Amino acid sequence: MSDVLTGTTTGVVRYRGWNEVPAQFRPPAPPRHFVGRDAELEKIRAGGVTVLSGPAGVGKTALALKWLRDRGSGDGLYVDLAAPEVLGRVLRAFRLDGVPADERAAVFRSLVVRRQLTLLLDNADSAEQVTPLLPASGTVLVTSRKKLDLERAHEMDVEPLTDTERLKDLLDLSYVELPERQARLYRLCAWESGAFGVPHAAAIAGEPECDVEDALDDLVEKSLLTEVGDDAFRFHELVRAHARTKR
Ligand SMILES: Nc1ncnc2c1ncn2[C@@H]1O[C@H](COP(=O)(O)OP(=O)(O)O)[C@@H](O)[C@H]1O
Ligand SMILES: [Mg+2]
Known part of the structure; x- marks a missing residue:
């Protein structure tokens, strides 16, 4: 199979029927002894963008992973925004090579929409970093130590476990x-x-x-x-x- 994923100004990026999310970008399992967070798990909405913010170690990533495992649908894509060069690595892992730097975000969004991937953007630092990566549709979870004030997002404070x-x-x-x-x-x-x-x-x-x-x-x-x-x-x-x- 070889079909067009998206047009770019420099040419056409081809999607070569890579069927699985590459292992290194699949969401890991949530903690085995996950506890609590019933209210938070209820509040995360499918089909929208939810930002989980709170201090380091409070349990943002664990909560997101638990939601994905229990309530998410379809394939998940886990992107650690704190990792260097992550966008280029994600695209290359999906065999989308040679995408110019200024077109990576657009190609990434098409990939997510087309594959209906549920996206976890972990460790976001700013709204500017996240906004270009948000697909036009689908479920996105974002974690951040900061409040991001993203447009069209549901912001949730993650507090320490009671x-x-x-x-x-x-x-x-x-x-x-x-x-x-x-x-x-x-x-x-x-x-x-x-x-x-x-x-x-x-x-x-x-x-x-x-x-x-x-x-x-x-x-x-x-x-x-x-x-x-x-x-x-x-x-x-x-x-x-x-x-x-x-x-
Ligand atoms: N609800 C939970 N139940 C069990 N363990 C949890 C829970 N939330 C967090 N943890 C554990 O606490 C540690 C920190 O959680 P983590 O999600 O990585 O924090 P954050 O992403 O906010 O920095 C991890 O070892 C994680 O497995
Ligand atoms: Mg985390």
Whole structure:
């Protein structure tokens, strides 16, 4: 296959049917233990430009990659704008060689539109750097440490993960390591709104009191349950909410 990608002033750039996004420009996988960011993931819109801005290390790239993996469509193209000569390298990787420097942005935009690539422009430094690369249509995510004030873009501040999100992550880690009896008690007793004792927990679980007592002590040791007074137990509200999400 050999068809015209775009006309340039110096000639015609041919697109030689390179079917896959070259490996070095495919979006990497998001962090394996990605947590939180539900609200942010909801807000990123398909079919538009979203700028994720926030300080270094806050989680902009991870958020963008997670969105691409879970909610993006089609092929993704990952461009690290902090890397030197990146536009030329992207085009060459797609076998678009010899594009003059002043035409690279236009050829890049055609490539993205034509292939319906979902674009992640990571580490943008300015609106001037990004604007020439924005395709006429399609989904674009941009990350930057700065506010870019891009036209026609949806700007989103990425804040540090909240304590609640971190806690949920920690609780998940503790929960998956619980032995079956403890895990079951954790799920069942979370439906008690107040404090409860061993006999009550044993009745809910349908298990002998001595086993239930040991299991509850284990939950206390793992900071999933609080002992309040003599043989009475209670969940912290956030922990209880977490336990109730488990089936
Ligand atoms: N929601 C998250 N869940 C788990 N790990 C995260 C999350 N957000 C960021 N991280 C981790 O924190 C580190 C910094 O995140 P990163 O996305 O690279 O920050 P930024 O792009 O804002 O500089 C990375 O190691 C990343 O994997
Ligand atoms: Mg980043």
